[in-house]
Amino acid sequence: MSKKIVTNELPENYEELKKAANRTANWKARYDAVEELGRYNTSQVIDVLKVRVANDPVYKIKEAAHRILLEFGEDVQLPKQTKFEVIKGANKVFVRVKKSLPAGHTFEEFLTKLKRMRIDVYDAYEGEKGDNFKTWLENEWANLK
Structure with a gap:
């Protein structure tokens, strides 16, 4: 149809x-x-x-x-998909969110704070990673210094 x-x-x-x-x-x-x-x-x-x-x-x-x-018949090129950062500087955002939480915080606390502080970053990665978003983000969170 x-x-x-x-x-x-x-x-x-x-x-x-x-x-x-x-x-x-x-x-x-x-x-x-x-x-x-x-x-x-x-x-x-x-x-x-x-x-x-x-x-x-x-x-x-x-x-x-x-x-x-x-x-629609438009002559338009699709940009290549980025392989690394979806949002430039996102890793710095993740570090800033993690450092703003008390030591020993949970991933769920990190997730909630990221969503509250930078919904644009949260949303872009959720859309880009799809069903793997939380697993991917938890791995990123675990490896943040």
């Missing part, structure tokens, strides 16, 4: 979808907004999708925006 693409018409909730597509603290909302916007082939939507391809820290969102832009 293919989706119906509307041209030269914005969705009624365009402003809301545009905000959701740019919301740094919720990768799932960004992904859903990109998919919804992908039903409307307009210059405004194309601009939003190009920003997501170029700047989203979650590769799955870059891929979705890229796929939609190609469906």
Whole structure:
């Protein structure tokens, strides 16, 4: 089943979808907004999708925006997936969060504080790592100095 693409018409909730597509603290909302916007082939939507391809820290969102832009007939390149830091300086953020907690704190306390202090970092890595996020982060936490 293919989706119906509307041209030269914005969705009624365009402003809301545009905000959701740019919301740094919720990768799932960004992904859903990109998919919804992908039903409307307009210059405004194309601009939003190009920003997501170029700047989203979650590769799955870059891929979705890229796929939609190609469906719209746009000539756009998908950037290579980063192999190391999803967010530049994230390791320093992890160290700062760990040092802000008392000695002997648990991983769950670290996770809660990271989410509270830097939801953007938490969210980007959660989106990028998927089901392996907590296992990956716990390993990172355990190896922090």
